[in-house]
Structures are given as structure tokens and as C-alpha cells.
Amino acid sequence: MPENSGPVAAQHRVEEATVQTAYSAFIQHTVECDECRTGGVDCAVAGELRQAYRAAKDRAGNVR
Numbered sequence: 001m002p003e004n005s006g007p008v009a010a011q012h013r014v015e016e017a018t019v020q021t022a023y024s025a026f027i028q029h030t031v032e033c034d035e036c037r038t039g040g041v042d043c044a045v046a047g048e049l050r051q052a053y054r055a056a057k058d059r060a061g062n063v064r
Contacts, residue, residue, distance in 0.1 A: 012060075015056075018060065021056075022055075025052070026046065026050050026052075029046050
């Protein structure tokens with residue numbers, strides 16, 4: 001299957017790595033942030049990180 005090799009596969013790997021990086025940044029922040037941990041609600045930084053994750057996920061979905 002051509003979609004599993006070459007430039008298409010490389011693009012998928014890049015997009016997946018971007019999604020994982022954004023998700024990891026969000027999770028890491030919420031673990032370390034007192035406001036996020038104790039308040040049960042995303043702080044402003046966590047909100048921005050969540051938006052970045054969603055945008056990366058949307059872009060990755062559009063590549064497929």
C-alpha cells in the first residue's frame with residue numbers, strides 16, 4: 001500500500017509526533033501546576049496547551 005511508505009508515511013509520522021508532543025506538554029503542565037491539580041479546572045496556560053493539542057490533532061486528522 002503506497003500510503004504506508006515513502007513521503008506519505010513520513011508526513012503521518014511527523015503529524016503524530018506533533019500531536020504526541022502537544023499532548024505531553026498539556027499533561028505535564030497539569031501534573032506540575034498547583035492551580036490545575038487542586039482547582040480541578042484548567043488554568044490559562046493549560047487552556048492554551050489544550051487548544052494547541054486539539055489543533056495538532058485536527059491537522060493530523062486532515063492529513064489522512
